[in-house]
Amino acid sequence: MTDRTLSARVLDGRAPAGTRPWWRWAKRAASLVFFAAVVALLGQYAQHIDWDDVLESLGSTPPMALFVAALLAAASHLLYSCFDLIGKRYTGHNLPTLTVMAVTFVSYAFNLCIGSLVGGVGFRYRLYTRLGLKGSVVTRIVSMSMLTNWLGYKLMAGIVFLLHPLALPPGWHLGNHALQWLGALLICTSLAYIGACVKWGGHSWTIRGHEVYLPPWRMAVLQMTISCVNWSLMAGVIFVLLGQRVPYTDVLTVLLIGAIAGVVAHVPAGLGVFEFVFVALLSHVVSEGTLIGALLGYRAIYYLAPLALASVLYVAMEAHARKHTTHAPRDS
Template sequence: MRTLWGWTRKAFPWLLAVLVLALVARQARAVEWVEVWAAVQAIPARQLVLATSLAALSYTLYASFDLIGRHLTRARISAGRSLGTAAISYAFNLNFGSLVGGMAMRLRLYTRWGLSAPTVAKVIAYSMVTNWLGYSWVAGAVLLWAPPRLTESWVSSDLLLLQTLGLAMILLTVVYVALCFFSRRRQLSWREHRLELASGPLALLQAALGGTSWLLIGAIVWSVFAGRIDYLDVLGALLLAAVAGVLTHVPAGLGVLEAVFAASLGDLLPVAEVLAVVLVYRAIYYLLPLCFALPAYGLSEAAARRRRRTRPQDGAPA
């Protein structure tokens, strides 16, 4: 029985990924891409400017998650360097996956500023907790009060089940915050890893920042829709797409994001218009920041090489 459970646990994410990707492929074959491109061109410039401004604010907010880890680990790095490292890593994370951006890029950049690998791992962990803590209560509230709709081509979900899941996600956030306020044990342990528990007020800040981040990302997509779809419907589709992207392990959620939005909102607007908005959102939130992150990373590499060349050799006069 234990062997069967172990096999099932390993196989389930892959089976789910195959299912989602099959749905993506079916959706892609049914799309008239000429109509999608025409819908992209019809989006007003003012909506693009608004969405770009919101994206810049969102990146700044997400980068601030690392400041919480910087505080709790007492990392000896300036706030500016921490924000810059987090912003560059976030752009790589969105486009190339969490292993490249969220972990490898952060590790490379932070260690160059003198942080140890264990400290960097803790900073990453605190950032992830902040992000998914915010996701938990925002998604829980959406499932409880405004669950995302799916077209008939997707599996229909029981309303009571979704609301129960939403309540459970909100309670998970409450439990974490209560633990931070009242637990006498101030360290969380897993195998040989230990993580200091945040204080109660800091846990509330984590929940607020993480939730605001997801609400702001939803506002980016909603602004491109120009109010033609209710904000909660857009937010629900975004939250669903985020989980689908994580489960399928597809870099940048390529195709998955588009398929989930088409399935969730295709009965509210023509699918071509929904996909046009998602493609514009991808360009603004994924690709445009990468255009800045790539040269910023290149400059960081060049600066690191200069520091190595000018650093005094062991035994040489400084």
């Protein structure tokens, strides 16, 4: 199977040849059952929300707060658009910088709203292969971008879990020691990764047909830095929309927990799950209506507005690629 064929199957959701049919159907059935259970729980929970309070919270958000939140969201998307530039340095391909940033922006916007398999992976394969890159090169770009994102997540989560443990709701009979131990472990693994890059950076190994690559330590530090800043900007959007009623470190901690909960739940965009985590962990600080109102504003600013722009950009890129293909000289 060619790389282009594989990328097309990733984009349209088909599994590669050789996968057992019964296993594919079993995974789909399990995912549907889990998704239905999550939807049922969220629907039951939504009945207890004071939606009048939510609407009042949305309407009372100052225009300046919306403006600052939009700036922070734009900065985050711009920064994330640079993630694939690390992959460009790693693979050595010659696509222009702005083209790479455009592809990354489109992929990230769709990734946020429809999931990583189609958004983060499928759109990259679609766009990069149409721009002339081989599937194997795209795979390395995608893996490097995902590594960048989660390296920063791991370090940032370790720092806030260890140094700024979240004050849990009064009714919870759990301490913060588990999060602190987890934070210490995450920091240790981050330092171990940097140490490995110092010793073996720039080398790659093939394990069971898969290439494992350790970047030079300077590149690894850059990956962690830009990813940490990106997660910090995301938390800043919610912090501003909440009117600074909740300490920033608490917002960042809950954002990091909510991000993992959304990934585990396999719900597109973590819809409902993300909000549930915020309400469960912060409703003793501010009202549920205020939290839901701020998170709805966050979704509009950070998810929907970039998605609209990315959709227009994607159509333009497809039209340009189709025009380029149509006018390309044919072999005689």
